[in-house]
Amino acid sequence: MQLDFTPAAVLFDMDGLMLDSESAVMQCWIEAAAAHGKTLDEELLHAMVGLHEKLCFALLCQRMPEEEVWTLARATDALYHERVEAGLPLKPGIRSLLEWLDELGIPKAVATSTRRDRAEHKLTQSGLIKHFPVVITGSDIEHPKPAPDIYLLAAKTLQVDPQHCLVLEDSEPGVRAALAAGMTPIQVPDMKAPSAEVRALGHRIVGSLSEAQQLLRPILAPWS
Structure with missing residues (x-):
């Protein structure tokens, strides 16, 4: 066409x-959640694809207390930083x-x-x-x-x-x-x-x- x-x-x-990078971000969220005894369902993770971090934060706050979201966000950010430094394909x-x-x-x-x-x-x-x-x-x-x-x-x-x-x-x-x-x-x-x-x-x-x-x-x- x-x-x-x-x-x-x-x-x-x-x-x-x-x-x-999207798959890397998603994997970081999964690993961060698991490390804190949480599970993020696939529907939620896919809903976050392409969204600004503020909108992702708001989505997560619908599922858990804001303090827990901050904890997961910081852990995810640290994991993702490691992947960025290693080089994203x-x-x-x-x-x-x-x-x-x-x-x-x-x-x-x-x-x-x-x-x-x-x-x-x-x-x-x-x-x-x-x-x-x-x-x-x-x-x-x-x-x-x-x-x-x-x-x-x-x-x-x-x-x-x-x-x-x-x-x-x-x-x-x-x-x-x-x-x-x-x-x-x-x-x-x-x-x-x-x-x-x-x-x-x-x-x-x-x-x-x-x-x-x-x-x-x-x-x-x-x-x-």
């Missing part, structure tokens, strides 16, 4: 799209896609719910930071995804009209944020398959970043 417009900029989510196809967009001179930005210090550290450690002159994080906006704020700020910073922006996302909150910003999303699902409700939004869904690149070739570089 070919795109029906030529994007002037491409905006990228980070966790679960470029970095194979890149999602297949991301280097090829970014290098190709660099060759074409397409403006790019990261728009991630992760707080700035952690986001910049991950991008630097993974070697991806060099591809992004603009990095917008959860620290820069008041309302996280699925609100459109983060994508609107990214477009404003790049000085590109939102309707001319293409968004690559893995999660439902990210897709909804992109649509609310008036942008065109392509979803590359990670751990959570799109529900019927999400599919009904009518956006494009592909199986990998390589498929996303193939979708872009006819309009960005028809000669390639």
